[in-house]
Amino acid sequence: MTVKVGIPRALLFYYYFPMWNGFFKALGVEVILSRNTTKGILDKGVRQSVDDACLPVKLFFGHVLDLKDRVDYLFIPRMVSVERKEYICPKFLGLPDMIRHNVPDLPPIIDITVNMSRREKNLYKAFAEAGKLFTANPLAVRKAFRAGLEEQERFHRLNHLGYLPHETIEQMSRGLVNQNYSPAQTGDMTIALVGHGYNIYDSYISMDLIEKLRNMGVRIVTPDNLTGTIIEEKSDELPKKMFWTLGKRMIGSAFHYMRSDRIDGIIHVASFGCGPDSFTGEIIERHLRRRRNIPFLNLTIDEHTGEAGIITRLEAYVDMIRWRRAAL
Amino acid sequence: MFGYLGIDVGSVSTNIVLIDEDEKVCDSLYIRTQGQPIKAVQKGLEYIRGRISDEIVIGGVGTTGSGRHLASIIVGADSVKNEITSHAVAASNLVPGVQTVLEIGGQDSKIIILRNGVVADFAMNTVCAAGTGSFLDQQAARLNIPIEEFGDIALKAGNPVRIAGRCSVFAESDMIHKQQMGHNLPDILAGLCDALVRNYLNNIGKGKEILEPVIFQGGVAANIGIKKAFEKTLGVEVIIPEHYDVMGAVGAAILARDAVRKTGTTSFKGFGVAEEMFEATSFECKDCPNLCEVIQIKAGGQIMARWNDKCGKWSNAIGEKKKIS
The missing domain is CATH 3.30.420.40 (ATPase, nucleotide binding domain)
Known part of the structure; x- marks a missing residue:
């Protein structure tokens, strides 16, 4: 029987799943994902987690609970840093510990530490450690690591073509990895949705933001559609380096999109209680007002499921863009 | 006609x-x-x-x-x-040339910036309902004064006290504290008006360019104390349109x-x-773990509408029926 490794469908899943999946698959390990977020999963997570965590972290707890009884291992890497001199939010750093100490009856957790702030080679070291659990052959681990990187590159390539990460993951799971055309999006305006992947692509906690906008005739682009080079270049405009990688992605992409003629508006999605989100929104709004007069909307998502508030804001926002255009 | x-x-x-x-x-x-x-x-x-x-x-x-x-x-x-x-x-039709609309309603407050008769920007309160009509209502009830007299009493203040306006829970405890210290009612109410306006401008008006003419509408515009507080803080004249409460x-x-x-x-x-019997009920759909709380409206025993289901199973079922009949 093959060994089963569970990966929660939350948080960095939306950034690194292809890498993890490619790595484990190459080692002959079966990867089990938690189910799509439902009210049940969120409720369980909220009940089990520490109460001052942000909503996405609470949701992660729910996904762990959904998985824990049907896998042999849980894969919860300790993501400290993925780029030189930059860091991921401290809550991600302590994630394996938070889970271990708050959730009873867990299978063993694979909590390799990914810390590339000083040396990029540390990434391989981390995966090699995980690989040792499944094979004694260092060559097989090396091969699996490369397979993971390849999958991750395909993922980025498809995202840069215009697919959104959750769509890309879905496509890759169906084996469609080699197309080289952009997805067809219909609509009469394009809005940049700037937010953390785990907030905007999870259709339950985002209250189906992307589909709602698409149904209103809006084409969506996100930070994930941009290459790392663009993000890097644009975020460098800040007087001081932004050392939160995820926040930097939001700022860099917003700076890029606010210059593009193809973009009609920027929506910033923040989770309530997120420190970096509270200032990325602020920085983006200030720069936007200085540079170009395109509409900006700040949406805060939290546990409330009343959709009326979100719909009102989105409708008014889209109306406003159409009005402004008609008045020109 | x-x-x-x-x-x-x-x-x-x-x-x-x-x-x-x-x-x-x-x-x-x-x-x-x-x-x-x-x-x-x-x-x-x-x-x-x-x-x-x-x-x-x-x-x-x-x-x-x-x-x-x-x-x-x-x-x-x-x-x-x-x-x-x-x-x-409504604002751009009834008050031509308006550039800023301040609106405070029961549970939400918003600011709308218009330029050349077109909405250029807007903001609405996020997760917090502090400083909206319901809060004023609550406080008036607690102090046992009719909400209609709230504003007039606030105008009599000689020396408004400072009240924390960030959060309505803190504002309430702050108000009680000030009362116990012996401040008089008008000063406390005027302080509350100032706090509410401060919170509104910090929260919703943040980064917005407030240009004249400024109009103030929504139920809370009936409160002259809030109008005065806005004028004091913004330093401009605030117009309250004739139909401010029904804009x-x-x-x-x-x-x-x-x-x-x-x-x-x-x-x-x-x-x-007006005479028909409408019956609104809700039920929890148990077909998947989303457990949507579906709402349905019945009239004369017939279901007229359903909503709030994520998958659209219940709401679409109605739509199809409509098409057939």
Whole structure:
């Protein structure tokens, strides 16, 4: 029987799943994902987690609970840093510990530490450690690591073509990895949705933001559609380096999109209680007002499921863009 | 002559207006919703029917506010629009040239920036409802003064006290504390007005360019204390339009007129709906772990509408039926 490794469908899943999946698959390990977020999963997570965590972290707890009884291992890497001199939010750093100490009856957790702030080679070291659990052959681990990187590159390539990460993951799971055309999006305006992947692509906690906008005739682009080079270049405009990688992605992409003629508006999605989100929104709004007069909307998502508030804001926002255009 | 109805179903009040072809407000109503939006709409229609002149034929109906979908099912609306758009439409039609709209309602507050008659920017309170009408209502009730007198009492203040306005929970404990220290009522109420305005401008008005003419609308505009606090803080004159408390409904009526001009017909069901028995129930769908709380509206034993299901199974089932019949 093959060994089963569970990966929660939350948080960095939306950034690194292809890498993890490619790595484990190459080692002959079966990867089990938690189910799509439902009210049940969120409720369980909220009940089990520490109460001052942000909503996405609470949701992660729910996904762990959904998985824990049907896998042999849980894969919860300790993501400290993925780029030189930059860091991921401290809550991600302590994630394996938070889970271990708050959730009873867990299978063993694979909590390799990914810390590339000083040396990029540390990434391989981390995966090699995980690989040792499944094979004694260092060559097989090396091969699996490369397979993971390849999958991750395909993922980025498809995202840069215009697919959104959750769509890309879905496509890759169906084996469609080699197309080289952009997805067809219909609509009469394009809005940049700037937010953390785990907030905007999870259709339950985002209250189906992307589909709602698409149904209103809006084409969506996100930070994930941009290459790392663009993000890097644009975020460098800040007087001081932004050392939160995820926040930097939001700022860099917003700076890029606010210059593009193809973009009609920027929506910033923040989770309530997120420190970096509270200032990325602020920085983006200030720069936007200085540079170009395109509409900006700040949406805060939290546990409330009343959709009326979100719909009102989105409708008014889209109306406003159409009005402004008609008045020109 | 044609008249157009606008219905704004808000959290605290339900407003109905009747306008004529030229956007003149012929009649307006302000009813407390009291948690029963259907009853409030029916009661409002009943009143309007009693007061409407025989010459006027209803040419269209528009709904807005957080209960807009519910109201649209009941009356058969021609346009269903969010309250931001409705308020902006009303403001730019009734006060030509307006550049800033401050709006404080029962549970939300917003700012709308207009330039050349078009919405250029807006903001709405996020997860917090501090400093909206319901909070003032609550505090007035606690102090045992009618909300109508709130503003006038606040104007008598000689030396407004400083009250924390960030959060309504803290504001309340701050107010109680100040009372126990012996500050007089007018000073406390004026302090509350200042705190509310400060919070509004920090929170919602953040980064917005507030240019004259500035108008202040929504139920809270009845409170002269808040108006004065706005003028003091902004240093500009704040205009309160004649129909400040029903502007959302006016906007809805204007939008309905525009919608009917395009389609040529109205789907208004007539004033008879005031007597019809509507029954709103909800149930938890257990078919998947989402456990959606589905709401359904029944009239005469027949289901008229269902919503709030994520997958659309229940709401679509109704739509199909409509198409067949």
